[in-house]
Each structure stands twice: as structure tokens, then as C-alpha cells.
Amino acid sequence: MSENNKNIEKKNKYVNLMSKLTRATNNEYYYEAIFIVYSILEDRTESLLKHAKINYVDDKGHNYKLSKKLNMINSREEFQDKYIRKHITTELIEGIVEWKRKRDKIMHDIIKIEYDNEDIKNIALAGECLVKKLNNKTNFVNKYLDRKI
Numbered sequence: 001m002s003e004n005n006k007n008i009e010k011k012n013k014y015v016n017l018m019s020k021l022t023r024a025t026n027n028e029y030y031y032e033a034i035f036i037v038y039s040i041l042e043d044r045t046e047s048l049l050k051h052a053k054i055n056y057v058d059d060k061g062h063n064y065k066l067s068k069k070l071n072m073i074n075s076r077e078e079f080q081d082k083y084i085r086k087h088i089t090t091e092l093i094e095g096i097v098e099w100k101r102k103r104d105k106i107m108h109d110i111i112k113i114e115y116d117n118e119d120i121k122n123i124a125l126a127g128e129c130l131v132k133k134l135n136n137k138t139n140f141v142n143k144y145l146d147r148k149i
Contacts, residue, residue, distance in 0.1 A: 014040075014043070014135075017036055017040060021033055021036045021040070021128055022128075024036060024124070025125060028121070030120045030121050033125075034106070037103075037124070037128060037130070038066070038100075040131045040135070041066055041127075042063070045069035045070060046069060048069075048138055051141070051145040051146060051149075052079065052149070053078075053149055054078060056069060066096075070096060073088060074090065081148075083141075084141050087137040087141050092130075092133065092134065092137065095130055096134065099126055099130055102119075103123055
């Protein structure tokens with residue numbers, strides 16, 4: 001498959017995931033929304049590293065976890081450029097880290113939590129906002145990195 005076809009396929013998959021995320025939150029399927037948000041955050045952070053030509057795979061061929069990718073994006077020299085920092089701010093990264101912390105706590109306590117818990121809803125909706133913001137910013141930064149590199 002050509003690189004162009006891979007990009008089109010990935011874009012279509014992403015559009016489909018965003019559509020599913022919207023449906024999940026609109027229909028109050030908050031656990032599903034949280035699952036989709038996490039998946040998209042993994043993908044968008046990987047995309048940033050890929051466009052910056054930074055390795056995001058360990059020695060065993062596994063992609064780095066979200067936390068490590070966020071730390072790399074926050075600390076690596078490639079992302080300290082003024083234009084990039086304008087879009088991928090420390091506050092955005094910290095917001096994602098905080099969202100992930102809440103998500104992880106829920107996943108560990110899932111058996112103890114009521115299904116219609118208000119915290120679940122809030123985490124899902126906050127995650128949806130973060131994903132939309134990160135996606136928007138990732139598009140700007142990736143285009144910038146592609147031109148720069």
C-alpha cells in the first residue's frame with residue numbers, strides 16, 4: 001500500500017473514531033467514550049513524535065505508553081520551538097496527564113463505581129474536549145514539523 005493510501009486510510013479511521021466518540025458522549029456511553037479518547041490521545045501523541053522524527057517504539061517493538069510520549073513531547077528539544085509551544089502548551093500536556101490520572105483511577109476502581117457515576121461522565125466529556133483540542137493543535141504542529149524537517 002502506498003504512503004498516500006495509508007494516510008487516507010488513517011484519516012478515514014480517525015474521522016470514524018471521532019464520529020464514534022461524539023455518538024458515545026451524545027448517547028451517554030461514557031465508558032466507551034473514555035476508551036476512544038484514550039486511543040486517540042495515544043495516536044495523536046505518536047503522530048507528533050513521528051513528525052518530529054523521534055522514536056516512539058521500545059527495543060521490543062512496542063509503542064511507548066501515553067505517559068512517556070507526553071513526557072517526551074513536553075521535554076524534548078524538538079518541541080521547544082516557539083511556534084510549537086504556542087500550540088502544544090505545557091497546560092495542554094498537563095491537562096492530558098491529569099485526565100489520564102483520573103481515567104486510570106476509574107479503570108482500577110471500575111468494579112466499585114456505579115455505572116452512572118457523575119465522575120465517569122465528567123471524565124468522558126473532558127476527554128472529548130482534550131482530544132478535539134489536541135487534534136487541532138497536532139495538525140498545525142505536524143505541518144510545521146514537516147516543512148521544518
